[in-house]
Amino acid sequence: MTSARSITRVLANKYSPSGAPSLDNFKVMSAPAPTKDSLKENQVLVRSLYLSVDPYQRGRLIGTTNSYVPRYELNKPISNHGVAVVEASASADVAEGDIVYIRGAPWETKSVVDVAAVRKLPTGTIDNARDFVTVFGMPSFTAFVGLTTIGKPKAGETILVSSASGAVGQIVVQLAKARGLRVVGVAGSEDKIELVKSIGADTAFNYKTSDNFVASIKQAAPEGIDIYFDNVGGEFLDAALANINTGARIVSCGMISQYNAKSADEAYGLKNTFNILTKTATFQGILVGKYYGTPTEDEFMAEVGKLYKEGKLQYRIDETTGLENAPQAILNLFDGKNFGKSVVKV
Amino acid sequence: MTSARSITRVLANKYSPSGAPSLDNFKVMSAPAPTKDSLKENQVLVRSLYLSVDPYQRGRLIGTTNSYVPRYELNKPISNHGVAVVEASASADVAEGDIVYIRGAPWETKSVVDVAAVRKLPTGTIDNARDFVTVFGMPSFTAFVGLTTIGKPKAGETILVSSASGAVGQIVVQLAKARGLRVVGVAGSEDKIELVKSIGADTAFNYKTSDNFVASIKQAAPEGIDIYFDNVGGEFLDAALANINTGARIVSCGMISQYNAKSADEAYGLKNTFNILTKTATFQGILVGKYYGTPTEDEFMAEVGKLYKEGKLQYRIDETTGLENAPQAILNLFDGKNFGKSVVKV
Numbered sequence: 025m026t027s028a029r030s031i032t033r034v035l036a037n038k039y040s041p042s043g044a045p046s047l048d049n050f051k052v053m054s055a056p057a058p059t060k061d062s063l064k065e066n067q068v069l070v071r072s073l074y075l076s077v078d079p080y081q082r083g084r085l086i087g088t089t090n091s092y093v094p095r096y097e098l099n100k101p102i103s104n105h106g107v108a109v110v111e112a113s114a115s116a117d118v119a120e121g122d123i124v125y126i127r128g129a130p131w132e133t134k135s136v137v138d139v140a141a142v143r144k145l146p147t148g149t150i151d152n153a154r155d156f157v158t159v160f161g162m163p164s165f166t167a168f169v170g171l172t173t174i175g176k177p178k179a180g181e182t183i184l185v186s187s188a189s190g191a192v193g194q195i196v197v198q199l200a201k202a203r204g205l206r207v208v209g210v211a212g213s214e215d216k217i218e219l220v221k222s223i224g225a226d227t228a229f230n231y232k233t234s235d236n237f238v239a240s241i242k243q244a245a246p247e248g249i250d251i252y253f254d255n256v257g258g259e260f261l262d263a264a265l266a267n268i269n270t271g272a273r274i275v276s277c278g279m280i281s282q283y284n285a286k287s288a289d290e291a292y293g294l295k296n297t298f299n300i301l302t303k304t305a306t307f308q309g310i311l312v313g314k315y316y317g318t319p320t321e322d323e324f325m326a327e328v329g330k331l332y333k334e335g336k337l338q339y340r341i342d343e344t345t346g347l348e349n350a351p352q353a354i355l356n357l358f359d360g361k362n363f364g365k366s367v368v369k370v
Numbered sequence: 371m372t373s374a375r376s377i378t379r380v381l382a383n384k385y386s387p388s389g390a391p392s393l394d395n396f397k398v399m400s401a402p403a404p405t406k407d408s409l410k411e412n413q414v415l416v417r418s419l420y421l422s423v424d425p426y427q428r429g430r431l432i433g434t435t436n437s438y439v440p441r442y443e444l445n446k447p448i449s450n451h452g453v454a455v456v457e458a459s460a461s462a463d464v465a466e467g468d469i470v471y472i473r474g475a476p477w478e479t480k481s482v483v484d485v486a487a488v489r490k491l492p493t494g495t496i497d498n499a500r501d502f503v504t505v506f507g508m509p510s511f512t513a514f515v516g517l518t519t520i521g522k523p524k525a526g527e528t529i530l531v532s533s534a535s536g537a538v539g540q541i542v543v544q545l546a547k548a549r550g551l552r553v554v555g556v557a558g559s560e561d562k563i564e565l566v567k568s569i570g571a572d573t574a575f576n577y578k579t580s581d582n583f584v585a586s587i588k589q590a591a592p593e594g595i596d597i598y599f600d601n602v603g604g605e606f607l608d609a610a611l612a613n614i615n616t617g618a619r620i621v622s623c624g625m626i627s628q629y630n631a632k633s634a635d636e637a638y639g640l641k642n643t644f645n646i647l648t649k650t651a652t653f654q655g656i657l658v659g660k661y662y663g664t665p666t667e668d669e670f671m672a673e674v675g676k677l678y679k680e681g682k683l684q685y686r687i688d689e690t691t692g693l694e695n696a697p698q699a700i701l702n703l704f705d706g707k708n709f710g711k712s713v714v715k716v
């Protein structure tokens with residue numbers, strides 16, 4: 025679809041206030057390629073290399089204006105964190121050939137973006153450009169922030185991690201293990217369970233083959249849960265609450281089991297919140313957005329970067345090739361079809 | 371029933387694992403009065419003056435052994451915080467005539483207790499003995515701890531307080547107001563609403579005449595809720611969650627609407643917990659027990675004692691006369707029949 029003269033774009037086609045999203049929410053089309061002649065001052069022409077695929081993008085297709093994330097505009101390209109190479113620049117800050125990180129990168133093979141939206145990555149990054157939307161990407165940073173600021177892990181404690189083979193989960197498992205915790209992972213297939221154990225979980229189980237979440241958690245962590253890093257919400261969160269110890273911290277990072285609820289009434293109702301009181305537990309939400317540009321970001325790069333360079337951190341990636349296949353990659357997240365951090369190689 | 375030779379006792383008669391408690395859970399009986407001759411070393415013979423009546427006592431009649439509070443033993447006197455006068459002492463620490471505070475005071479008109487369970491109150495306390503189970507009592511201290519350690523109130527913020535005319539709620543309303551917050555109270559009758567406003571709430575509403583809690587809260591606090599001091603749990607908590615602002619703190623102090631649930635399945639299921647994530651809110655439980663004997667207790671006495679002495683703190687008390695009427699006073703808490711801090715004058 026893409027040639028020197030044309031590009032591929034993924035537009036928001038329609039909103040889905042509730043229920044599962046489908047390919048119909050997106051429109052993949054081709055368009056004339058932007059040229060360097062069209063650049064205004066402080067604009068940059070970039071060619072996309074990698075785009076991050078994340079569950080929160082579904083929330084941007086709900087269509088309401090009061091969500092915690094702005095909705096995608098219909099008939100405009102959707103966007104997400106991405107890495108790109110600069111093809112032409114009308115800014116003194118970046119030059120042709122620079123590799124840049126873009127927070128709201130449009131889902132286009134080539135784009136014109138404001139220089140304010142890009143961050144120049146170190147020279148030579150081309151070989152590891154993908155790292156910036158994977159192991160050093162937004163979900164990894166979320167894992168770090170949630171675990172350190174809310175989880176406050178202490179050696180010897182037990183942490184339960186849901187969606188443990190995912191973009192966020194893999195990092196939580198490994199950072200918690202590195203800090204001396206007993207790690208219990210949960211994921212949705214035997215392959216994923218194997219991965220979760222291989223990266224350091226002391227034990228892990230497949231929630232899809234459990235007929236009783238409360239009992240499965242109790243079996244995996246008879247000593248009780250000190251930290252629950254919640255990526256899924258709903259019934260599994262409720263079961264985790266039934267297993268918390270005094271002083272437990274529940275890091276509310278995601279509720280993917282609830283994102284496609286057909287209506288507010290269909291949302292799962294949490295029954296075990298009395299345990300939050302009687303166990304003097306803390307159930308706290310985290311949004312990574314407010315930590316960008318803070319010292320926490322440097323701490324993250326120091327800790328995760330170090331472990332990664334020393335070969336002590338693994339990060340499984342689920343790479344989709346071709347922007348035209350990116351909408352399906354979003355849908356896959358809600359069926360557990362991704363295995364590792366989902367990313368599109370443009 | 372009580373004479374020089376006989377005392378009245380309130381025993382636990384049977385457990386009620388679920389559903390509303392009834393008079394049948396208690397057995398009021400008379401027994402021979404204990405005498406000073408029967409005292410062993412470090413025991414004290416006390417005559418009860420005032421006994422606190424608190425919702426958590428219902429939890430001690432559930433009968434399970436894994437509750438956050440130990441169950442009352444069947445056919446033994448139930449117990450709670452109380453104030454008594456020493457009639458005889460086999461301890462060097464207290465003497466006849468001393469007024470003492472007893473944490474686990476047996477519900478008997480006269481008792482023999484270990485000196486370790488009593489704390490001598492200042493000389494002359496007889497005139498304000500009741501204060502130690504009311505304005506300086508356990509629920510007041512709970513209000514202080516919950517508000518300061520979890521609520522972390524800041525002037526200009528809005529706080530929502532449920533059961534606002536109750537033992538805990540009255541103090542929360544007044545301390546929050548003294549710290550410069552906008553205070554929204556909720557209670558179950560027009561009389562109670564009047565009281566709540568008269569002690570400083572900026573506005574208050576009767577939840578029993580609301581047909582939509584979410585809308586009633588929004589009307590009372592269009593600016594949103596920064597702190598929700600939760601005494602009731604269940605549907606009202608859910609509605610409060612629908613109205614929280616970014617960074618909100620939910621002080622989980624009590625869930626009285628759920629204490630009599632007929633079964634775990636009947637417990638109300640909280641649907642709006644996604645707001646905890648998207649508003650990066652903190653929902654945290656508090657149990658006052660662990661703050662006794664800590665510096666927080668001194669801070670409490672300094673702040674609340676000062677306001678009270680200066681006549682800047684009011685505290686409505688609902689006094690029941692006669693130990694034989696005390697079981698009904700417990701039941702009244704669950705029908706909202708108490709108006710103010712419930713206490714028994716023995």
Ligand SMILES: NC(=O)c1ccc[n+]([C@@H]2O[C@H](COP(=O)([O-])OP(=O)(O)OC[C@H]3O[C@@H](n4cnc5c(N)ncnc54)[C@H](OP(=O)(O)O)[C@@H]3O)[C@@H](O)[C@H]2O)c1
Nearest residue numbers: 079166187190191192211212255278279280281311312360
């Ligand atoms: N708060 C923040 O700032 C922030 C930032 C990033 C991500 N998040 C959240 O963190 C969570 C994980 O994100 P991620 O990027 O790491 O995604 P991910 O785990 O890589 O992928 C999503 C996974 O969710 C699981 N899943 C899908 N539907 C489910 C359901 N109904 N019940 C239980 N599990 C289900 C699937 O794994 P299984 O095969 O194991 O079921 C799927 O592979 C998401 O909820 C996301 O929204 C939050």
Ligand SMILES: NC(=O)c1ccc[n+]([C@@H]2O[C@H](COP(=O)([O-])OP(=O)(O)OC[C@H]3O[C@@H](n4cnc5c(N)ncnc54)[C@H](OP(=O)(O)O)[C@@H]3O)[C@@H](O)[C@H]2O)c1
Nearest residue numbers: 425512533536537538557558601624625626627657658706
């Ligand atoms: N965590 C701790 O350490 C601690 C310590 C003390 C107390 N508490 C808790 O704090 C809460 C208040 O205790 P308190 O001593 O101050 O009691 P209180 O408020 O003086 O008395 C109980 C009040 O609860 C309200 N209520 C009863 N059933 C209700 C229902 N189904 N829905 C809504 N409200 C209901 C009634 O007031 P209305 O007429 O307004 O409905 C009733 O007057 C209780 O939940 C208690 O368990 C916790």
